[in-house]
Amino acid sequence: MNPELREAVARLREQVATLHGELVRYGLVAWTAGNVSARVPGRDLMVIKPSGVSYDDLDAENMIVCDLDGVVVEGDLSPSSDTAAHAYVYRAMSDVGGVVHTHSGYATAWAARGEAIPCHLTAQADEFGGEIPVGPFALIGGDDIGKGIVSTLSGHRSPAVLMRNHGVFTIGRDARAAVKAAVMCEDVARTAHLTRALGEPLPIAPADIDSLYQRYQNVYGQQGAGSTPA
Numbered sequence: 093m094n095p096e097l098r099e100a101v102a103r104l105r106e107q108v109a110t111l112h113g114e115l116v117r118y119g120l121v122a123w124t125a126g127n128v129s130a131r132v133p134g135r136d137l138m139v140i141k142p143s144g145v146s147y148d149d150l151d152a153e154n155m156i157v158c159d160l161d162g163v164v165v166e167g168d169l170s171p172s173s174d175t176a177a178h179a180y181v182y183r184a185m186s187d188v189g190g191v192v193h194t195h196s197g198y199a200t201a202w203a204a205r206g207e208a209i210p211c212h213l214t215a216q217a218d219e220f221g222g223e224i225p226v227g228p229f230a231l232i233g234g235d236d237i238g239k240g241i242v243s244t245l246s247g248h249r250s251p252a253v254l255m256r257n258h259g260v261f262t263i264g265r266d267a268r269a270a271v272k273a274a275v276m277c278e279d280v281a282r283t284a285h286l287t288r289a290l291g292e293p294l295p296i297a298p299a300d301i302d303s304l305y306q307r308y309q310n311v312y313g314q315q316g317a318g319s320t321p322a
Contacts, residue, residue, distance in 0.1 A: 093166075097135065101166070104130045104139045104267075105152040111271050116147050118275045120194040127172040130267035131182050131189045136160045138182055142169035162235075173232055180238025181263060185246075190267030192274045195259040198281035202226075203254035209284050212293035216280045217301040218308035221249025224277060229256045237261070249305060252277040 093101065111128045115121045124147070129140035139155050156167035162179040164171060172178070178191045194200075202209055202224075209224040211217055216224070227244040230236035241261050244253045251273040252262045260277050264270035287293045296304075 097132075100135075101132060101137070101139065101157055102152070104132060105155040105157075108139045108141065108155050108267055109150050109152045111267055112141055112147055112150050114271050115192075115194060115274070118278070120196040120274055120278055121147070122195065126194045127174050127178075127192070128267055128271060129172075129175075129178045129191045132157075133189070137165060138178060140172050140175055140178060142167070143172050145169065174237065176233065176235045177237035177241065177261070180235040181241055181261075184238070184242045185263065187265065188263045190264045190270035192262045192264075192267070192270040193259060194274050194278070196274070196278040196281070198285050199224075199252075199254060199260045199278050200258075201285065202281055203259055204257055206256045208254070209281055210293070211296060211301055212287060213280060213283060214296070214304055215276070217296060217304035218312070219273065219276045220252060220280070221305040221309075222301055224250050224252050224254060224280065227253045227255045227261075229258070232258075 108128050108130050115126050120126060124144050127141045129138050131138050136159055138158055140158060141150060142154055142156055154169055156169060156171040157165045158171055158175055159165055160179050160183050162175045174193050181188055181191050206226055208226045211222045225244050225248060227240040230240045237255060240255060241253055251264055252260060255261055260274060262270045262273035262277060264273055
């Protein structure tokens, strides 16, 4: 790697390692499950966590650099078992800079039912622009999960998909945005579950969902400072 590329990769290694701590902080993962990856800007490369390594032991040095076919370019450990899925998403969706996978409890319960989370909350309209959809069942290890993610989210405003009988995958313009989507997906799933327990949720009109989404995505937060709305 040339010095400029090596510096960019080093920054992403640090960022991706730190963002895995956010999955633990928000209770989205158990044991060694779950993963975060980031695309190396302008390169057919990504940074992803190693497989089966404790979150306590993750650091910038043991993050794995792979090409977008999932082949290890740099790193001494085996990459995440979901590497092929992440790689497929990056190949198919050029605007995606980060991918996250979790088995967070409430959202994964909806995935186990094969049921999309309908939009009954303004916070869901803000972040997801409508329902959080369900993707098809796919086995782990190959790129079938990636194909399911792409086919479900292409043309959809949601950055999150509930892969049936599996868990949550989220995408974002960078890894931090994808982590935020994973956090918000679990929050929405929990509230939707509690609402169902109380009775029938009240609908939000489609035009109001559109208005909420456009405001949040284009007006809310410190947009000029280059930050992710929160």
